[in-house]
Amino acid sequence: METSKDYYFILGILQSAEVGVIKAAYKAMLQVYHPDKFVGKKEDAHARTLDINEAYGVLSNKVSRTEYDQFINKRSDVSFTYEGDSSSSTEQQKSASNTLDKDWALATKYKPELRLLEQQLSQISIRLAFTFRVEILEFKKFNSSEQIAKELEASYFSQYFGNKSEVINFAKQLIIDDHKEAIHELNQAVKVLGDDLNATKLIQSIKLEFKLYEESEREKFKREQAQREKFKREQFKREQAQRVIAQRKRGEEIQRAQFLKLQRIQEQEQKVKAQRERVKAERERKVEIERAQKLELKRENEKAQLDKYQAEKLDILDKYQAEKEKEKEKEKEKEKLLYEASLLYKIKQIFTYRC
Secondary structure: OOOOOOHHHHHOOOOOOOHHHHHHHHHHHHHHOOOOOOOOOHHHHHHHHHHHHHHHHHHOOHHHHHHHHHHHHHOHHHHOOOOOOOHHHHHHHHHHHHOOHHHHHHHHHHOOHHHHHHHHHHHHOHHHHHHHHHHHHHHOOHHHHHHHHHHHHHHHHHHHHOOOHHHHHHHHHHHHOOOHHHHHHHHHHHHHHHHHOOHHHHHHHHHHHHOOOOOOHHHHHHHHHHHHHHHHHHHHHHHHHHHHHHHHHHHHHHHHHHHHHHHHHHHHHHHHHHHHHHHHHHHHHHHHHHHHHHHHHHHHHHHHHHHHHHHHHHHHHHHHHHHHHHHHHHHHHHHHHHHHHHHHHHHHHHHHHHO
C-alpha cells in the first residue's frame, strides 16, 4: 500500500464514500482509461489504470481501508490539504461521470431536481458532483437526493475547512467565485489553527490580504440583488421541479385510478362472463341429462319390444314344433293303421289260400 497517494482523489470520490460508491466509481474510472476508449497515450492509460486498481484494492478492503484512513488522518497534509479541481482531474472525473450519462439522463427525466442539485455541487467540486451522481445511481436514493447532497457538501467542507459555519460559508463563496489563492490560504489557516480560531477575524484578514469583496454600497446592493434574484431563480426552478413532480404524481394517480377502474370493470365483465358460462354449462348439462334419459328410455323400449318379439317368436316356434309333432304323430298313426291293414290283408290271404 503506497500511503503517499490519495486513493480517494484517484477514484474521484470523498473519504466518506460507502463501499458501493467506491465500486461504482472504480468501474467508471476503468472505462475512462480503457484502451479502446482512451484517446491519450497508452502509457498514461496504463499508469492511471494501475493507480485506479491499487486505490480500489485498498479502499474496497475493510481492513486495509481502515489502516489507510488512520494513516492519512494522522498526516494532515494528506487528509486536510485542499487541492481543488485541477484541469487534469476535472477532465478525468467528467469523463468518468460521462460513463453514467445514460442512466443519469433517464433519472433526471423523471427526477429533474437531480440536475439542479448536481449543478450546485459541481460549482463547488467536480469530485463532489461525481460522488453525488454515483451514490444516487448506485443506491437508488432518488427520494432522498436533497438530503444526500447536503450531507456530501457538509462532509466535503468539514474535511477541508472544519466545522464552523461562518468559515464554511466563506469557503463556499470563495470556491464559487474562483479565488484559488484565498481558498488555499483559508484551508491552511484552518489546518493550523483548528476549530479554536476566530472565524470573523480570519475571514476579515483573508479579505484584506487578497482584496476580496471590496465594493461600494451600490455594488454591494447590486451583488445582493443578483444573489437574491439567483436565489429566486433557483427557488423557482425547485418549485417548478416540485410542480412537475406533483403533476407527474397526480397524472400517475389518475392513471392508477383509471387502471384500477378498468381493472374492476374487466373483473366484473369476467364475473358476468363466468356466470353466463356457468348458466350455459348448466343448461347444456341438463340437455345432456335429458338426452341421455331419452336414449335410455328408447333403449329400454327397444329392448322391451325385442323381448316381446323374441317371446312371440318363441311362441310361434313352440306352436310350429307342436303342430309338427302332431303331424308326426298322425303320420305314425297313419303308418301304424296302414301296417295293421296290410297285416290283416296278408292274414286274410293266408286264410283264403288254406281254405
